[in-house]
Amino acid sequence: MRYLILGSAEARDDDGNPLPLGGPRLRALLTALAMRAARPAPAPVDVLIDELWTDDPPQDAPAALQALVGRLRRAIGRDAVVSSPGGYRLATAGPQDVDLLHFEALTRNGTRALDAGDPGTAAEVLRQALALWRGPALADLPDRDAAAARPEALRMAALHRRIDADLALGRAADVIPELRGLVVDHTLDETFHAQLIRALHASGRTADALAAYET
CATH class of the missing domain: 1.10.10.10 (Winged helix-like DNA-binding domain superfamily/Winged helix DNA-binding domain)
Structure with missing residues (x-):
């Protein structure tokens, strides 16, 4: 089950x-x-x-x-x-039986891989973790905000680290469209903004990186 x-x-x-x-x-x-x-x-x-x-x-x-x-x-x-x-x-519900617990375990593994200097494994594992999400966490609780705050924060952290892994693998050009959307959707998230600047600079788009820095 x-x-x-x-x-x-x-x-x-x-x-x-x-x-x-x-x-x-x-x-x-x-x-x-x-x-x-x-x-x-x-x-x-x-x-x-x-x-x-x-x-x-x-x-x-x-x-x-x-x-x-x-x-x-x-x-x-x-x-x-x-x-x-x-x-x-x-009964008998463990980390593999609940998607939230599985997500948390995969996120820990992916983060450890990135910290250990293995961005390839990190990117793959963190993608698997993020793919488990089908919508807002704990969507059916009548008052979900407090209970969902931690898993939603972990989701953002996993996304930050997955993009870090992709940048470390030289995939800057691939993540620019995604980062542009994330910057629009999460205007107060400074990490996405900094990652977009890094990706633009790494792709040789210095003028675009400067424009992103100044916005």
Whole structure:
């Protein structure tokens, strides 16, 4: 079983087939459980209630959560969600089973390769990491901003390092179009701006590099 939460939540069986999850509340529950899959402790009931219903929980919120867990079990498998004292967790979900955890592991490996002077491996591994994203992280949580801040920041860091790796490999001309778009989309990101200047200069476009520096 694989759980995808870098975008709208999905559960896929061992053959890669998506399982029907139903409505947004069920996808939010799967997201809340999957984002904690690496932790040994279960997700506490009160935390899950807060993440699923924010400021408007039902009158008997623990019972409503229990019913929702039952629906999730029917969707992805009875043994897929484990009840523990005080909370719930996904069964046997490791770094390879959750795209967010897989992304984090690949990003660490790619960063280590770049720091060790192996930009070829770094570029390949970081591309694999970034390809796991299908949309905004934790997209189905009703109030995702705080929880998604860390994975979104890691995504930007991975993109910075992947471009660093490409520049180290002499691919400056190849990354210029991408960097121009990133500078427009992330106007306050000084790293993308500096990388664009480096790429233009490395491509022999000194005048364009100077113009980019002055903007």
